[in-house]
Structures are given as C-alpha cells and as structure tokens.
Amino acid sequence: RKGLQSLLDRVLGGTCKYIVVAHKDRLCRFGFDLISWLCSKFQTKILVLDEKNLSPEQEMVEDVLAVIHVFSCRLYGLRKYKNKIIEDNDLPRISK
Secondary structure, three states: OHHHHHHHHHHHHOOOOEEEEOOHHHHOOOOHHHHHHHHHHOOOEEEEOOOOOOOHHHHHHHHHHHHHHHHHHHHHHHHHHHHHHHHOOOOOOOOO
C-alpha cells in the first residue's frame, strides 16, 4: 500500500511518533506484529482504538477471510483487465 510505505518512511525518518488507527487491519492486512516491532525500534507508538482480544482460532479465521478477500479482489481486477483486452480493437489478435 502506498500510504503504508509513506507512513513507514516517516517512522524510519523519525518524524512520526504516534500512529492512531481504528482497527489493526486498517494499518495493514498482514504483518501487524512486524510493523509494530519496527515502529517500537524507532520510538513510534501505535494506538489501536478498537482493540479486540481474540482467541487464536478467531484470529486465524479473520486472517483466512482477509486472504480470501485479497484474492477475490485480485481475481475481479484480472477479469476487468481481461475484458478491456478483449474489447480493445487496436491490439493484434492471435488465433488458437
């Protein structure tokens, strides 16, 4: 994510001391613990407003749902791209 990259640039540059997010997954879908560790190394605190205490099973279910969501969005994007290619008359056609 472009916004996450610029935020991490600010953290690494020492210009960001606090990060406030409504939910953990709003910062990143995966790797929250890694980003949290990195921020702590650069004296940046992360405040999650809606902190849920989930069991490991519930956390796993949320992670699996997030993975499914990412791939379904990616497939939808590929389908849209495929349709644009089919509709583009300027592209050469390859016979099978």
